[in-house]
Amino acid sequence: MSNEKPGLPRGTRDFSPEVMVKRSYIIDHIKKIFERYGFLPLETPALENLSVLTGKYGEEGDQLLFKILNSGNYLDGITREDLNTTNSRSLAFKITEKGLRYDLTVPFARFVVMNQNDIAFPFKRYQVQPVWRADRPQKGRYREFYQCDADVVGTNSLICEAEIILMVQEVFKALGIEGYTLKISSRKILDGLTEVLGIPDRTVEFFTLLDKLDKIGKEKLLAEFSKAGFTDGFISSIGPILHPSSGTESTLKQLADVLSVSDKGMEGIHDIRKTLAYCQQLGVNFSNLQLDPALARGLSYYTGIIFEVKVRQVIIGSIGGGGRYDNLTGVFGLPGISGVGFSFGIDRIYDVMDELSLFPSRQERSTQLLIANFGHEAEEFALGIITRFRNAGINTEVYPDNEKIKKQLNYANKKQIPYVLFIGAEELKAGKFPLKDMISGNQELLTIDEALQKLQLRG
């Protein structure tokens, strides 16, 4: 036992009650809306076999996996030679078998493969759980953080894309986030473009550069393309992507001109048209929906329609994104499962809402009433009535000790409890009790019934 000051591992956080009630506000709303759209919760374990995780996130990802030392005598069967290699990577394979979940997609794919005979396809699941990455921690980047995904797999229907767009809008509406742009495109547009331009072998480079657009702007991006040896012809050909027309329809026409010889590219245009038609039928709000043919979503596994959400009032990366992928489970030997999903960035949504003061001052999960404690007689009365408040749906506590009033009020203030009820000897005789509004400072003399009614009306 050490008496040292305890600390947290780098890149991890505690979520205090104050933060938790606000995080729960976000997550509760998202879950409820997921469920309105027929998505059901799934949870997978934090521990996965390394054989499931390794090779799914590229070489860099493999190095960012947290590995669990085998339990018991993990050196059993390790030869002196193994140890003397002092090659940490090869030894790691021998002394670890399990790792921590790196994202929610690979465990989801594993679940689908293991339960393919029991699942009712199309399978709509959501998952809100932490993931772990041994990344270098920095502002806004953590080693343990939540992901919040909804996916539907086992259908190619673009109704799913349209429903996800509406669902995303519903989430932000429920959270009070306005002034955002939901960008949409299709990976097939960019794939078609690399086909047309004859650079299929430079796709990775092309996507990596394109992803810089948001950071460096169009002019600098063109210069970078030039520097990377892309021809002038190429650069003028990607014009419709970097400088799309103002209207969706005319942008699509512009793209169709460039992509007419690419089946893939034309398929992308068709998908976008059809998705937007479904959106129209569903009543999607088109004012914050924007076709952005330069959208790439990095080197991810997307193959069809892709989405990304950015807020305009706060400088922060995207607060959500997703898209369609062709082959979720192929890596586990089950080909042909296509799906489409969306992932909300909980941490960034929290920061946006905090900065724009969008959290309601009264949080449903917080305590609404503190009954102050002035000794034996008051205590007995308080315990006799407290259940009435709780049964009326009012989160209520009684201060457990007969402390100075200042200390009890300080407790209420620190815990942001909006009302305090005082029960003193005189009040007990009169049957009327002061109810203090901790925000305005006002105090009213009320019977218990009146106090109950007042707090209930408020809730």
Added chain:
Amino acid sequence: MSNEKPGLPRGTRDFSPEVMVKRSYIIDHIKKIFERYGFLPLETPALENLSVLTGKYGEEGDQLLFKILNSGNYLDGITREDLNTTNSRSLAFKITEKGLRYDLTVPFARFVVMNQNDIAFPFKRYQVQPVWRADRPQKGRYREFYQCDADVVGTNSLICEAEIILMVQEVFKALGIEGYTLKISSRKILDGLTEVLGIPDRTVEFFTLLDKLDKIGKEKLLAEFSKAGFTDGFISSIGPILHPSSGTESTLKQLADVLSVSDKGMEGIHDIRKTLAYCQQLGVNFSNLQLDPALARGLSYYTGIIFEVKVRQVIIGSIGGGGRYDNLTGVFGLPGISGVGFSFGIDRIYDVMDELSLFPSRQERSTQLLIANFGHEAEEFALGIITRFRNAGINTEVYPDNEKIKKQLNYANKKQIPYVLFIGAEELKAGKFPLKDMISGNQELLTIDEALQKLQLRG
């Protein structure tokens, strides 16, 4: 990339949507009631420094900690000599720094110490998160499982004990679990007894044997005491513990006779009396509350009042328990923080509710309505009306593909969706649509407004 069949690490589980909606039913109810009583959520990271975890759970516990291999070149700075010891335990200290949370209590204590200046004491927090133990997996014992704790620290008031008893009863009432016994005692009773009997050095042995009572019964337990060399005088002295009188008051008198010379023991009796008096004032249901002076709660850190809940209709261990501890944070250099807590056994509560069929057939989180898909025209109509159902609070989905009706109904059945709405060409003309009740098999011809009203009334 391997094409092997993926699997789960031993002792871990996926929670499928079907299980998740039922688990959420339990956890949502518990959280809501915790909040009614003024407890607020806290979350701590899964990763903790091993310096925080080690030495807190006994030597056995230390061996059950999952350790995370340091990232990067973890062999850096490890000498050839270190490696050649082939002593896995000593090497582990050098190549691991972090471990997985083993319970929720130690991280809670760490949080309190690190945030002692910001916390409003008494601090009431709840925490529902997974923990990990490298135990040998067996039926009902997992390597990754949830704990669900509520604690109040920073006060000695026995009001907290009484409120926890009422809160526990409220949880089981809300879940529909009847026929349980909430046992209560004080560790001071047993401590007083070891004092009176002059066996303070044999406390561990005494507690370990006493914990077997439930498994082996009174007769066999007495034989075991005898075998362990406890004297006949001792055995007759523990009579009041093993054979308490029928009424609480007379049991307490019986105990007072034995414990009269022990301050500690008499304090225990006083605590129980005072707690029960508070319970009376709060309106606790005494019919399922039982004073059990043989209650020990193992070798845990409890020092005052202790609780345990057992169901009578199902043979399973306790489904919850807790108690008061003197010194939560002393191990981290902050003495004098007393508290009391309770922990619900989510897995066992789930098993009990499943066995007794206590889960409601209609789960709030599940989908209530499927709109079947019969092609273009129906699709367009469906997308035009689906938001009305969702806005009315009805979890609704549209089948995304125009598949055979049998396949769509099979989907609804597998997902336990209670209603299916059919939109066909003829129905579109007539404006009336068949709504099929998937449980009774009945079908009604309704307008959209009527269908909406019917499903809303049901919700």
